[in-house]
Structure formats: C-alpha cells, structure tokens
Amino acid sequence: MNTTPNQPIAAPAPESPAARLRPDLRAIAELVDPATRVLDIGCGDGALLEHLRDRKQVRGRGIELTEAGVLACVRRGLSVRQGNVQEGLADYPDLSFDSVILSQTLPFLDDPAMVLGEMLRVGRTAIVSFSNWGHWRCRLELLFTGRIPVAVDLPQQWYESPRRQPFSVTDFARFCRQVDIEIDRQVYMNRGVRIRTGRFKNLLSTTAVFTLHRRSR
Amino acid sequence: MTTDSIGDVTAQSFIFAEDEPFCLESGETLRPVTLAYETYGTLNADRSNAILICHALSGSAHAAGYLGGDPDKVGWWEDCIGPGKAFDTDRFFVICSNVVGSCYGSTGPASLDPATGKPYGLNFPVVTVGDMVRAQVNLIDHLGIDKLLCVAGGSMGGMQVLEWAAHHPQRTHAAIPIATTAHHSPMLIAFSEVGRQAIYADPAWNHGAYYDKAQKPDAGLAVARMVGHITYLSEESMQMKFGRRLQGLEKYGYEFETEFEIESYLRYNGRKFTERFDANSYLYVTKAMDYFDLTQPTGSLAAAFVGSLNVKFLVISFTSDWLYPSYHSKQLVSALTAANVDVTYLDVRSSWGHDAFLLEVETMTNLLGSFLDRLVREEQVAAPAGYAPRALPAPIIGAQPNRTRLADSLA
Numbered sequence: 368m369n370t371t372p373n374q375p376i377a378a379p380a381p382e383s384p385a386a387r388l389r390p391d392l393r394a395i396a397e398l399v400d401p402a403t404r405v406l407d408i409g410c411g412d413g414a415l416l417e418h419l420r421d422r423k424q425v426r427g428r429g430i431e432l433t434e435a436g437v438l439a440c441v442r443r444g445l446s447v448r449q450g451n452v453q454e455g456l457a458d459y460p461d462l463s464f465d466s467v468i469l470s471q472t473l474p475f476l477d478d479p480a481m482v483l484g485e486m487l488r489v490g491r492t493a494i495v496s497f498s499n500w501g502h503w504r505c506r507l508e509l510l511f512t513g514r515i516p517v518a519v520d521l522p523q524q525w526y527e528s529p530r531r532q533p534f535s536v537t538d539f540a541r542f543c544r545q546v547d548i549e550i551d552r553q554v555y556m557n558r559g560v561r562i563r564t565g566r567f568k569n570l571l572s573t574t575a576v577f578t579l580h581r582r583s584r
Numbered sequence: 585m586t587t588d589s590i591g592d593v594t595a596q597s598f599i600f601a602e603d604e605p606f607c608l609e610s611g612e613t614l615r616p617v618t619l620a621y622e623t624y625g626t627l628n629a630d631r632s633n634a635i636l637i638c639h640a641l642s643g644s645a646h647a648a649g650y651l652g653g654d655p656d657k658v659g660w661w662e663d664c665i666g667p668g669k670a671f672d673t674d675r676f677f678v679i680c681s682n683v684v685g686s687c688y689g690s691t692g693p694a695s696l697d698p699a700t701g702k703p704y705g706l707n708f709p710v711v712t713v714g715d716m717v718r719a720q721v722n723l724i725d726h727l728g729i730d731k732l733l734c735v736a737g738g739s740m741g742g743m744q745v746l747e748w749a750a751h752h753p754q755r756t757h758a759a760i761p762i763a764t765t766a767h768h769s770p771m772l773i774a775f776s777e778v779g780r781q782a783i784y785a786d787p788a789w790n791h792g793a794y795y796d797k798a799q800k801p802d803a804g805l806a807v808a809r810m811v812g813h814i815t816y817l818s819e820e821s822m823q824m825k826f827g828r829r830l831q832g833l834e835k836y837g838y839e840f841e842t843e844f845e846i847e848s849y850l851r852y853n854g855r856k857f858t859e860r861f862d863a864n865s866y867l868y869v870t871k872a873m874d875y876f877d878l879t880q881p882t883g884s885l886a887a888a889f890v891g892s893l894n895v896k897f898l899v900i901s902f903t904s905d906w907l908y909p910s911y912h913s914k915q916l917v918s919a920l921t922a923a924n925v926d927v928t929y930l931d932v933r934s935s936w937g938h939d940a941f942l943l944e945v946e947t948m949t950n951l952l953g954s955f956l957d958r959l960v961r962e963e964q965v966a967a968p969a970g971y972a973p974r975a976l977p978a979p980i981i982g983a984q985p986n987r988t989r990l991a992d993s994l995a
Contacts, residue, residue, distance in 0.1 A: 428926075437930045438950055444958035446896070448917055448929040458921035 388414055390559035391496040394576045395468055398494055398552055399423060403465035406490060408452050409472045413440035430455035452482055459489040466492050473497045474531035487581045496576040501535025501569035519558060519573040536569040547582040588667040590624045593649035597689055600722045612709030619723050620645045620682040620689025624665060625673035626968040633965050634729045635671055637680040638737030638744035641869055642861055644688035647680035663945040670952035675967050681723055683716040685869050687862035694795060694862045705864060706792035713876045717747040733959055736760035738941035743876045750878055753892040757963050762900045763941040765912035766885055767877040775815055776870040779808030783863045792864050805863040806854030813853050818904040818937030822846060885919035897927040898955045902940035
C-alpha cells in the first residue's frame, strides 16, 4: 500500500485524474454506483475513496492498518479508522453499506471466508480484486522450473512478509458456490489492461475484479 | 515546526447564574458562576469558525500566547494553537475555557462563598464533567455562537469533548477527543484516590479549611502530583529521560537523600505544582473525572451517541499511553461505529506515554490540520476577513518532541 509523499495540507484537487489510480482500483471504481455508501477495507492511502467521493459523490469510509496510510487518508479529507480487517468489520451494523471493497488483500487474510462473510453482512454487495495464480505463466513456471509461481500482478517471493496464500479465479469461484455467494459482475485484467477472456478467464487473467452478493438474502 | 505565537493574550471571565442558580448533577446549586476563558483569532461574519479547546486536570484557560505579555507565561498548548499551527488562529476563532471547580479564575473551592463571605473549601458542591460542559455551553451562548466548528481536548479535556458530543450534539459539527476515555476505569479511580489520600493525610489540609492559614497542604499536593507525573510518563520515556542516573552523585550514598534523577524530577515537579495549584481543586477535579462514565445510564456506550449522528469524530490515542490506553479509544471508536457515527481514528506511535498528546506535535499538526481542512470544506466555513492562506512548511521527518515541555505538561 503506497502512500503519497509529504505534501502541504491543502484541499484535494477538484478532479484527481483517474489515470493515477491503480488499474484494478479503476475497474472497481467503475463498478461502484454513484451516491452510494462504500466501505473500503485496507484503503491504503485513500486514492480510491477520494476518487469515488470526487467523481461519484460516494459517501466513503475506510479501514487501514498503517499510520502512514491513515495520515494520507486524513490528508485527503477522508473518514478512516485505523485497525485490521477483523476488528474493524465487527463493529458495523448489518447492511451499513451499499458496497464493501477489498482490493488486492484476499491472499493476505488469516480467515478469508470469515472476512467475505462479514463483508456481505455489513454490505449489500462486496467488490473484490485479487491476483490470479491460475494464469498460464504461473502454470508454466511450476511445470518447467518446479518453483512455486509468483503472481504476475503481485511480485512477492514466498519468503517475504506479509505471508500470502496463492489461489486462482477457479478456486475463488468454487468457494463462492460452496458458501452461497453469487458472483455478479466480472472484470478480468492482464497486467493492468482489461481483457475479453471468453472461456479462458482463469488461464488469461492476471487480476480479477468481482462484485458479489449473498444468494440466500 | 512554526514558531509563530499568537503573542500577548488577556484573561477574560464570564459570570452567569447571578439570578437563577446553576443546577449541578449532584442536585446542589451554585450562584453565581464565573468561568475564566481566553480567545484567539477572529470570529467570522456568520460565527461559524469557532473552536472550543478543553483543558486537562491541572490546565487553565491559558492555552496559547503570552498571558499579559509575559514571555514566561506560555500557553499549555502553544505548540498546536497559533498562526499557521494545527488550530490556525488566522482561520479560526479559538476559545479555551477553564472548568468549574478549578483554581484558575473560575468558581471553585477557593472562591468566596457568597453565603458566608469566606472561601468555600469543602462546602463547594461536587461537580461533574457534565457540569463543566454545561457551564461552557453558557459561555458559548454568551459569545453568540450557535454551533461550534469543533470541540477538542486531551485527557480530561477529551472527556469534556465526549460530553459535548453525547449531550450537546446539536452545538458542534465535530469532536476531537485525544488520549482519553469514555468511562473512567477502576485503575484511573485508584490513581485519583491515591492523590486525594496524600492530600487528606497532610495535617495542613485541615478538612479543606486552610485558605486563611500560613501553612497550606503543599506536601500532600506535591505527592499527589508526583503520582500523577508517573502516570503521564512511560517506562520507555523514563528510561530515555532519566535512566538510573544519579543526581550530582558519583556513587550511591546509602541514605535517603534524593539520589536518582527521577526522584529529583518528581520532587521538583511536585514542589513546583504547589505554587500554582490548589489542593481542594485537585480533590474536586479528580472526583469529577472519577464520576465520568458515558455508558450510564443504559450500560451501552453506543447508546450515548445515538443523537450524535451529525457529529464528525477524530479520535486519537498513543501507543505508549498506559493511563488512557489505546483500547479505551478503540472501545469508543467501536461504539461510535456501531452507532453509525462518522469517525476517524489513529493510534499514534509514540514512546512518550500519556504526555504524548502535548509532545507529538508533528503528527498532531498533520492530523488536526487535515481534519480541520475537511471540516472547513464540508461545513463551508468562511475565513475571517483579511485571511491569506499560508503554505505549511514541509514536515520535519523524525523531529523530536521538545523535551523541556515534559516538565510543564498539564496532563
């Protein structure tokens, strides 16, 4: 999670260029309906929430673990609370938000099933983005080198902190079916560029962005 | 860090309840009530740029500038209040009010009881944080301010902030409770009680009737303050500041003179405190803190804030503060979140203990400045006439807090 360098305290620019957003955040921003209530878990420096506020009149809240991230968010004039995902989500009443966002964080969670359940308790919908270890490069890397692959969009070695758990688009879809979570809208990207995948979503995408809702509701 | 000061300031006072008595939570009444206060900056045309600063246990209304032009009488939050500082007096009208029960110009146990013409002493009614804040509401009315932009304060000042937000939510847009708690814990009551027992045990205290005596309960008050000072530090800050160093000695003297630097520090601050504070006020103000519990009467902290949906919160705690530990602030943040209140929270990394709220100027300036910018934008607050924005200097990375201020901390 990057933070902006120190800068004078000033009102944010009226139009922060969307081009500066990370590609998966840009895709997420397009999936958020205007003038809704949004919670961004692990909101980092608040770039997405700021964009949603300025461009889509979204009423956003953030949860962020790092002091630098929280300070950057406050500098952008956002409402953010420091905490980890587990302790942060439990406090919110049911259906407090229209959307709850979790971007590029799923592989790092201790209990992803619990967090996804909580996201769909406090939010009507959830939006997640994650790196896909099912991409053909990962498959070939394991086959030909015998090394556990590094995700294309998450270049982090197995020994680096924080620990992460690799999984693929197919793993995620399977999990959702098992726990009655419906995947609604799907965006697939390859190195930051949106792609049409046809039947080969898992093979061709390096990052997936899904909106989710709970089927039983 | 900017070194600009608001400069010379004057003490002001406001007298109310001259006809109708001021009713206290205890059921007792006071008449009349004087509140000492100071103001810095200019109120804008629509009276929307007012900020109320609440002080801690032994603080006063003198939060910024030089009182009466005396360069030795610097305000207790000078680092954060002034031109271009976190509470920018070029943009905001900053008010700091003393509390009822204090000895800094407001009605308290040292004031003359109009019924007897003598100091109240223990005849002064017990006041609560709620009473302190209702007195401040009278002051804000008197100043013609319908709604404050925010109320801010640390420690007991933070309790007043929470009281404002919970019980007068229509009177402020935002609340900034710092290094505080929504309910005084048994441990905090225990420390208060040790301080009070030290005062009771001083024969010169004389059940509070010492104002006409030559001998004041200075020894008791000094011990109370020494206990207080221990709780405002952290083991780490004591280690850094004093270690096990000896004061002016090469080796142990095997006697009971002051030997360690930490002993010397505590004795000095205890003694110095008796020159500026009243022992009975110490009893009353600590008692007010002990009664503070926003979970009452329902038992739920979230219930205290159901009416505060339109108040925006900035909650700040410090990692090494063991007097008002971070988990107190986290409980508050959880309750506010459950009550659907807009809350921003940061647990600032610091090794300065409870005193950090006066010392972590760098981070505080960033946080408060940005949060106030947001309030100005969202509440469309106009700057006072003649305001020209200035660029804040780039933060000094790794800047050390001003250590000399430790001794003067008003936690």
